Amino acid sequence: MTKLIAGNWKMNGSLAANEGLLSALASGLPKSLSCDVAVCIPAPYFAQFQALFATMPALALVALGSQDVSSQSAGAFTGEVSATMLRDFACRYAIVGHSERRQYHGETDFLVAAKAQQALAVGITPIVCVGETLAEREAGQTTEVVKRQLAAVIHANGHCISEIVLAYEPVWAIGTGKTASPEEAQAVHAVLRAQLAAATEHASRVKIIYGGSMNAANASTLLAQPDIDGGLIGGASLKAGDFLSIISAAS
Ligand code: PEP
Numbered sequence: 001m002t003k004l005i006a007g008n009w010k011m012n013g014s015l016a017a018n019e020g021l022l023s024a025l026a027s028g029l030p031k032s033l034s035c036d037v038a039v040c041i042p043a044p045y046f047a048q049f050q051a052l053f054a055t056m057p058a059l060a061l062v063a064l065g066s067q068d069v070s071s072q073s074a075g076a077f078t079g080e081v082s083a084t085m086l087r088d089f090a091c092r093y094a095i096v097g098h099s100e101r102r103q104y105h106g107e108t109d110f111l112v113a114a115k116a117q118q119a120l121a122v123g124i125t126p127i128v129c130v131g132e133t134l135a136e137r138e139a140g141q142t143t144e145v146v147k148r149q150l151a152a153v154i155h156a157n158g159h160c161i162s163e164i165v166l167a168y169e170p171v172w173a174i175g176t177g178k179t180a181s182p183e184e185a186q187a188v189h190a191v192l193r194a195q196l197a198a199a200t201e202h203a204s205r206v207k208i209i210y211g212g213s214m215n216a217a218n219a220s221t222l223l224a225q226p227d228i229d230g231g232l233i234g235g236a237s238l239k240a241g242d243f244l245s246i247i248s249a250a251s
Pocket residue numbers: 008010169173174175176177211212213214232233234235236
């Protein structure tokens with residue numbers, strides 16, 4: 001399966017910094033790629049991305065993604081951004097259920113499932129994040145937690161579940177420099193693949209990507225695992241050289 005390398009810029013960037021990062025990416029990318037690449041950037045910069053996209057042909061290899069989407073389609077929801085608005089900017093992906101949103105914004109499994117539904121309804125691929133905290137891992141609850149999080153999304157989305165990208169992101173590995181070992185990550189990815197297989201005959205085509213301190217040094221061993229179909233990259237996606245190395249490890 002074609003791997004997906006998606007950068008999650010989080011709340012980082014400025015007009016000047018984005019232009020520098022995107023032009024460094026554009027000049028470092030090969031002419032063609034054998035993996036899919038996306039950058040999930042802060043929404044206020046979508047128009048800038050589109051303008052740069054028009055002037056930097058190499059960026060055609062990079063899809064635009066958002067870091068969130070509303071669970072509602074329109075109306076009196078101050079501060080929210082709808083899936084249709086994302087589509088206006090040719091957004092290809094929307095991260096939903098990132099642990100930072102579950103943790104700091106109280107997002108529930110139910111809400112995350114509704115967000116995935118909104119994205120799918122307009123043809124945007126939700127990158128659905130699941131993952132356990134350190135306390136949950138230490139209590140032996142990893143499988144139970146990720147299965148519960150995925151079950152809500154399966155329940156709400158039925159056969160469309162084959163259209164999602166699933167990201168396993170152990171919370172203890174995000175932004176900490178601690179990475180799940182390739183074996184630990186693969187074990188959870190296999191559990192998730194089996195859960196998808198019980199819900200859809202197309203489970204083998206669902207990309208299950210890993211996120212949590214993936215970097216230029218550890219990407220190739222993680223990506224060599226049979227059920228690791230790419231990476232969701234936070235910190236390392238802000239450094240063009242590191243992000244390009246991860247892309248090359250996936251190609
Ligand atoms: C993330 O935010 O999705 C992530 C994986 O971050 P980092 O790579 O910095 O751990």
